[in-house]
Amino acid sequence: GQNIDQPTEMTATEGAIVQINCTYQTSGFNGLFWYQQHAGEAPTFLSYNVLDGLEEKGRFSSFLSRSKGYSYLLLKELQMKDSASYLCAVDDSNYQLIWGAGTKLIIKP
Amino acid sequence: DTAVSQTPKYLVTQMGNDKSIKCEQNLGHDTMYWYKQDSKKFLKIMFSYNNKELIINETVPNRFSPKSPDKAHLNLHINSLELGDSAVYFCASSPLVTGGAQYFGPGTRLTVT
Numbered sequence: 001g002q003n004i005d006q007p008t009e010m011t012a013t014e015g016a017i018v019q020i021n022c023t024y025q026t027s028g029f030n031g032l033f034w035y036q037q038h039a040g041e042a043p044t045f046l047s048y049n050v051l052d053g054l055e056e057k058g059r060f061s062s063f064l065s066r067s068k069g070y071s072y073l074l075l076k077e078l079q080m081k082d083s084a085s086y087l088c089a090v091d092d093s094n095y096q097l098i099w100g101a102g103t104k105l106i107i108k109p
Numbered sequence: 110d111t112a113v114s115q116t117p118k119y120l121v122t123q124m125g126n127d128k129s130i131k132c133e134q135n136l137g138h139d140t141m142y143w144y145k146q147d148s149k150k151f152l153k154i155m156f157s158y159n160n161k162e163l164i165i166n167e168t169v170p171n172r173f174s175p176k177s178p179d180k181a182h183l184n185l186h187i188n189s190l191e192l193g194d195s196a197v198y199f200c201a202s203s204p205l206v207t208g209g210a211q212y213f214g215p216g217t218r219l220t221v222t
Contacts, residue, residue, distance in 0.1 A: 030208045042199055042213035043152070050208070085150060095164050095207050099152045 002026045004100035006088050011106045012078055020073045020086050020103045028093030034062050034073045035087040037102065043087055047073070075105075083107045112136050113214035115200050121220045122190055129186045130217045132200030140164075141183040142201040142211065143175060152199070158183055159206045187219075195221045 004024045012018040024032070031050035035043040049055055049064035049071060061074040075082055085102040092098050113134045122128055134141065142165075143155040156175040157165035163175070172188045183200060200214040 033210060037150075042216050045210040045212065048210055087152065091208055093207060095157060095159075096154050097211065099154075101149070101151050 002092060002098045004088055004090060004098055006086075006100045006103045008101070009104045009106065011108060012075075014078055014080060014107055014109050016078050017074065017076050018078060018105065020075075020088075020105065022071045022073070022088035022100060024069050024071070024088070024090045024098070024100075026090045026092045026098055028091075029066065030091040030093040032062075032064055032071050033089045033091070033097065034060075034071075035089065036084050037087060038084045046086075078107050080107050080109070113200060113202055113212055115198075115214040115217050117217060118215060119218050119220075121222065123222055124190055124192060126190050127186070127188045128190060128219075129184055130198055130200075130219075132183045132185070132214055134181055134200075134202040134212075134214075136202055136204070136212065138202040138204045138212075139180055140203045140206050140209070141177065141180070142203070143183065143185050144199040144201060144213075146197045146199060146216075148196070156183075156185075164206065190219075190221045192221050195219055 006022045034046040037043040047062040054063045059076045064071045087102045088100040089097040140159045142157045145153045158177045161177045174186045177183045197216045201211040203209040203211045
């Protein structure tokens with residue numbers, strides 16, 4: 001079956017660093033996406049990894065290991081506005097994304 | 110300019126009614142999607158169209174019928190609404206049928222009473 005696992009909730013402190021993990025088992029693989037979703041809003045695209053390694057985009061970085069079926073999203077210099085849900089999704093090469101249930105990130109002052 | 114737009118943003122209706130949600134994208138993308146996000150926040154794909162052609166039709170009651178008059182529009186019609194249909198419905202578009210990021214509309218919050 002197809003499965004994506006990520007922690008349900010994480011808490012971090014403003015200014016700190018947090019790593020959100022995602023493990024996946026899918027029938028095919030054509031890339032892994034991270035999305036951010038603030039409460040009451042639509043998901044917005046953050047990053048895409050199709051090859052192993054780290055992709056950096058400002059305060060956010062995303063890592064992929066295809067052999068381990070593993071990715072993480074790293075958020076640095078956390079700000080209060082980073083409080084949101086972070087969704088991991090895998091393109092299964094079958095014309096759709098397989099979505100994780102999302103990780104709710106709570107930032108405390 | 111709005112990239113992916115949906116109307117209406119909120120929809121409150123009674124059981125048994127028929128309603129439609131409209132979606133338009135001005136990104137020039139070939140692929141469009143409908144998702145349902147329930148109270149547990151899990152995103153579930155419902156339908157996907159590529160250049161007006163249906164490519165994904167997940168296990169969805171046949172009360173839900175998508176229509177794509179052209180590749181910039183994908184509408185969702187729901188017949189005989191039920192309480193369990195209450196959710197947020199998101200439209201999304203992507204430049205690629207596979208391997209491309211999806212860009213979401215603002216969502217339509219449907220409440221069935």
